[in-house]
Amino acid sequence: MAAPVFRTASTITGSTSPVNLTAPASIANGDLLVACESGDLAASESMTYGLSGFTPLLSYTRSSASAAGTDLQLWYKIASGEGASYDFTIDHGNLTAVGMVRIDGHDGADPFDVSSILGYDDGTEALIQSINQTVVDCLVLGFTSWDASKTITTLPGGWAEAYHADVSGHDQDCIYKTQAAAGATGVAQYNLSSAAPYTSAVVVVQPPQAA
Numbered sequence: 001m002a003a004p005v006f007r008t009a010s011t012i013t014g015s016t017s018p019v020n021l022t023a024p025a026s027i028a029n030g031d032l033l034v035a036c037e038s039g040d041l042a043a044s045e046s047m048t049y050g051l052s053g054f055t056p057l058l059s060y061t062r063s064s065a066s067a068a069g070t071d072l073q074l075w076y077k078i079a080s081g082e083g084a085s086y087d088f089t090i091d092h093g094n095l096t097a098v099g100m101v102r103i104d105g106h107d108g109a110d111p112f113d114v115s116s117i118l119g120y121d122d123g124t125e126a127l128i129q130s131i132n133q134t135v136v137d138c139l140v141l142g143f144t145s146w147d148a149s150k151t152i153t154t155l156p157g158g159w160a161e162a163y164h165a166d167v168s169g170h171d172q173d174c175i176y177k178t179q180a181a182a183g184a185t186g187v188a189q190y191n192l193s194s195a196a197p198y199t200s201a202v203v204v205v206q207p208p209q210a211a
Contacts, residue, residue, distance in 0.1 A: 004105040034141065039070065057076045149169050
């Protein structure tokens with residue numbers, strides 16, 4: 001069985017609602033679209049995000065319950081008659097990054113095996129947490145957003161970059177790999193210019209499963 005395949009991605013940054021994202025190239029009906037929105041947060045501040053027509057995948061999560069930092073929220077959709085762009089909404093004018101990946105070869109009825117989202121404010125550099133994949137031949141997606149203008153020195157080993165969105169003071173990055181065997185996906189450790197608060201998500205996309 002072949003693993004699902006990452007095909008194309010698109011990103012945009014902004015601070016005025018809506019943030020209008022051009023659709024990833026070459027979307028066909030039945031493709032899996034995974035969308036991510038993140039923002040730069042002051043202390044005790046939370047954003048409210050919206051994306052019409054998509055299903056929530058991972059709920060709004062911030063790097064700290066109260067300290068300044070960043071956040072992340074994910075949605076998904078099985079493509080059907082898609083338009084040229086998507087409006088991501090924000091409830092106030094913070095630095096915001098949005099991204100979307102296009103995937104094929106997934107299970108059309110149940111695209112995901114497992115997923116997780118966590119916030120980190122522990123003085124470390126960004127990572128994608130490990131999760132236990134339960135089926136074979138999956139595509140593993142890692143999404144992270146970090147605070148305070150930190151640049152990437154090296155990407156996590158064994159992963160490829162789907163996209164990187166950089167708006168002054170805030171970054172969002174998506175990486176991916178395939179994993180044949182069930183088991184831990186492993187921690188994906190970024191090497192950044194220095195540590196900063198961050199929020200990370202891991203999403204395991206599964207191939208078609210037996211009925």
